[in-house]
Amino acid sequence: MNPAIKATLLVLSALVLLALPLWVNPGLLHLVGVTIVMGVFAVAWNLLFGYAGLASFGSGGLFSIGAYFMAVMLRAGWQDGFLLLILVSMAAGGLVAFLVGAIALRRSSGIYLAILTLALSEVLRLFLMRWHWIGAEDGLPNIVRPSFSIGIARVDLSNGHSYYWFLCLACAAMVAIMWWILHSPLGRTLRAIRLDPERTAFMGVNVYGYKLAAFTLSGIFAAGAGALYAPWAQIVTPDLGNMTRSVQPILYTLLGGASSFWGPLIGAFSFSAIEYATRTLVGIQEIITGAILLVIILVFPTGIAGAFSRFVGALMPSEPSSRHGSSVASAVRTETP
Amino acid sequence: MSDIIRLENIEKSYGTHQVLFGIDAEVSEGETFAVIGPNGAGKTTLFKVMTGEAPCNGGRVIFRGEDVTAIPAHRRARAGMGRTFQVARVFLELTVLENVVVAVEARHKNEGRRDVPWYAFKPAQSVVAEAMELLAHFELEAKRDAEASELSHGDRKRLELAITLAGKPKVLMLDEPTAGMSPSDRAGVVEVIKRIREENRITIIMTEHDMSVIFGLADRILVMNQGARLALGSIEEVRNSPVVREVYLGKESQHD
Ligand SMILES: Nc1ncnc2c1ncn2[C@@H]1O[C@H](COP(=O)(O)OP(=O)(O)OP(=O)(O)O)[C@@H](O)[C@H]1O
Ligand SMILES: [Mg+2]
Helix, strand or coil: CCHHHHHHHHHHHHHHHHHHHHCCCHHHHHHHHHHHHHHHHHHHHHHHHHHHCCCCCCHHHHHHHHHHHHHHHHHCCCHHHHHHHHHHHHHHHHHHHHHHHHHHHHHCCHHHHHHHHHHHHHHHHHHHHHCHHHCHHHCECCCCCCEEEECCEEEECCCCCHHHHHHHHHHHHHHHHHHHHHHCHHHHHHHHHHHCHHHHHCCCCCHHHHHHHHHHHHHHHHHHHHHHHHHHHCCECHHHHCHHHHHHHHHHHHHHCCCCCCHHHHHHHHHHHHHHHCCCCCCCHHHHHHHHHHHHHHHCHHHHHHHHHHHHHHHCCCCHHHHHHHHHHHHHHHHCC | CCEEEEEEEEEEEECCEEEEEEEEEEEECCCEEEEECCCCCCHHHHHHHHHCCCCCCEEEEEECCEECCCCCHHHHHHHCEEECCCCCCCCCCCEHHHHHHHHHHHHHHHCCCCCCCCCCCCCCHHHHHHHHHHHHHCCCHHHCCCEHHHCCHHHHHHHHHHHHHHCCCCEEEEECCCCCCCHHHHHHHHHHHHHHHHHHCCEEEEECCCHHHHHHHCCEEEEEECCEEEEEEEHHHHHHCHHHHHHCHHHHHHHC
């Protein structure tokens, strides 16, 4: 797409989102806020999948780490350092992702990595359900929307729609940082690794190190999304990190397109829009949603199918011979007039 | 030491299936060294053991005087091994230029160069210039913005060479550089390899089924059969070796 058109679309959607509180009802605004957060979460997941070629099924765990860190710190009354709290929550997610990745990426990839991350996030959820200090099954309610000062300026996010606007800005900042990272040499190298890790290693690239970096970055931003979510929902529960949460970014990414940086965000908004439009169809909502998704996927065979085949590819690394076999076949095809 | 690579008694098995039986060989700096043998002789496997793609079960690989047997592939690459694959492997979803840029950036990073900060979101001018020079070398500059998947088989082989040379290797390992090419393309590849050799004063290790390519390029030849070393010597020595004649050259007609 033409960069100018892209930029225009981006600015327009940002303006619409910022103006939303002026004309939509609180219920819908809440949904939009959640969607924005989930969009950032999905972009973070796709940083791992679309760029490094690793499929994690445990990103919900990292999301809930960010949310719980934020919830606990806000309830401890540290709201004055809110911006710092966001960074601390992100660091916590990054640290956990780094430790998990350091061990898991040594040996496992594909389906094993998917199962391992899923299992670990379930362990985390069960642990949160039993820990009474953080509310066990009931979670932590009554999370305040903070008010804090930057220098001499006082920022009060507890009133009206101010937290919504803050949420928009913070999410935009995170997306911008991820965009930047993925367009740097780091992002280019990660794309090369997804396409052919062995080939990349023969260029002198430490593939394990790069995968670990992607894993950690993805964890940082997944936790960042969780940290912003806590004051928005004003309650965190162990279910924040359940399997559904981990599957959501995958669904958004597949819907929107993994090969595009903006795909997961587009997917998140499309999905929410479909869900919202079908909300009154009690009982058959899931069926309608599923059918609409199916139609969308069939209408956009390249984007969605391309993403899907890569998804499968990441789950089950194909034998190099068969992959190269097909590349020869396509080479032969292009040579034939 | 003038041996750039020395293989000592290399053994390799896949499960219970032994593929290499105690291969000894040494490659001198600056020479073009060919590995030949019938299909399944173990040539590609020997490449894998040298580059670190697959570990060997016995023996040692010495590279530039250092034992690299236990060293992973990316560190051997940093030390100066560059390779191409029997079926060209390029990054199909990246553009032709991006393919080479990734390789140049990887080398710059390994050299500890500071002119390309990791966070710059456009490739540095110096990187693009270097990549374009390599593309020009292989007559690919007009296709710089095409996706590598759109390239023909021959173009992919040349792009792969450009990627590999971007790493400024000390040893260039070519696994069947003319595989799947027409006779006229083969002649072109021989010319390209000769040019690379002259311009970079590089050591080349190659496998090849086409004897005319081998005889046009190689200084010395290692002949393998069923995972064992059959002969090692100059073209003349190998040609006149009765063992080689019997086991390998007698079957040559099967391969073309
Ligand atoms: N990954 C693997 N697992 C099991 N056996 C393998 C593997 N790779 C190669 N082999 C076996 O090792 C032997 C040597 O294979 P190799 O690819 O090294 O031969 P080659 O000399 O390169 O042959 P070609 O001329 O066909 O390229 C063959 O018998 C092959 O079946
Ligand atoms: Mg081979």
